[in-house]
Amino acid sequence: MLKRIAIVAGETSGDLLAARLILALKALNPELVFEGIAGPEMQAAGCVSLFPMERLSVMGLAEVLKHLPSLLKIRGALVKRWHNNPPDLFIGVDAPDFNLPLAGKLRRVGIRTAHYVSPSVWAWRAYRVKKMRQQLDVVLCLFPFEVDFYQRHELAAEFVGHPLADEIQFDGNKVAARRELALPEFETLLAILPGSRRSEVERLGKVFFETAQLLQNLDPDLQIIIPTVNDKLLALLEAQRLKVAPDLLVTYQNGQSRQLMQAADYLLMASGTAVLEGMLSGRLMVAAYRVSGLTMWILRRFKLLKVKFVTLPNNLAGEALVPEVLQEQVTPAYLAEQLEALFQLPETRRNYIMQRFKCLHSELKRDASASAARALMSHFNHA
The missing domain is CATH 3.40.50.2000 (Glycogen Phosphorylase B;)
Known part of the structure; x- marks a missing residue:
């Protein structure tokens, strides 16, 4: 039974998406607790933020390289915390470059992992799905054709609809x-x-x-x-x-x-x-x-x-x-x-x-x- 969920979002759109997911999960189980990297919307929904989300909101190759030591330090701290006190589930919300490697490190020690918003592996660099099979238990997809792609590659996936359509x-x-x-x-x-x-x-x-x-x-x-x-x-x-x-x-x-x-x-x-x-x-x-x-x-x-x-x-x-x-x-x-x-x-x-x-x-x-x-x-x- 899920009780404690780790969740990480890396930018404003992910913060809003994750906040709505947190509220929907709490509607099904009000006893759930959340911690991770959260923006203001997620925090308002009840998620405890361990690091400021702004530290992940880095775009462009030069900017990523400049902030890479800090990003690796944050990821290392999360891995250590959740290895020592494992959550029942880790959810990465978008931000695949940060969240997928983190999911992989957590899954290797038995923590179940999910990713919300499929990266565009169906469009380019499809070889990435091989690594995703090792990192994730399930992908929550915004588009139905993504599920077909993951099923062909033997990775569990669920089509949940697109928030913009709502x-x-x-x-x-x-x-x-x-x-x-x-x-x-x-x-x-x-x-x-x-x-x-x-x-x-x-x-x-x-x-x-x-x-x-x-x-x-x-x-x-x-x-x-x-x-x-x-x-x-x-x-x-x-x-x-x-x-x-x-x-x-x-x-x-x-x-x-x-x-x-x-x-x-x-x-x-x-x-x-x-x-x-x-x-x-x-x-x-x-x-x-x-x-x-x-x-x-x-x-x-x-x-x-x-x-x-x-x-x-x-x-x-x-x-x-x-x-x-x-x-x-x-x-x-x-x-x-x-x-x-x-x-x-x-x-x-x-x-x-x-x-x-x-x-x-x-x-x-x-x-x-x-x-x-x-x-x-x-x-x-x-x-």
């Missing part, structure tokens, strides 16, 4: 969203989301602005809206616009990217989780992405990419519902051509895509936190 209303009221954001109610609105990281904006911002300028030249009434996550990225975006598309009329929106998707007719975005949010919102979109030339050469040379599609909606559907524009194709002319095709999409094709998006939304909407809690209780409460 939060995002499909095809919400467009006019209401526009009124709340003080946006024009009747003009065609294209929302551009070049990413939330500086590196993404540096790779995609200029070409997205040039694309928008081409489209606005064709239709001067086209509204261009861009959400910004902070003042630094806003300054970078505006500098890019002034350099490559000074005549472009654009409205910047402080945050509220999800509500902006509900307000938009079409989306142009960096490939990533935002594309899933666009699908769950029921909006037509074009997804683009660039990586460095060296990274792409390595991926192609060693055939590290194992999937036909890059975006999650297309992988979920098993067909091309979202146009994917990658690497050399990412030019203003080609992106504008893809968006123009969306603007003029035949009604039958538009309805088909929306119906597929709606079905995928329903498939992912499982009350993920409660579903994950039940899966853990079912898997581990027998002993």
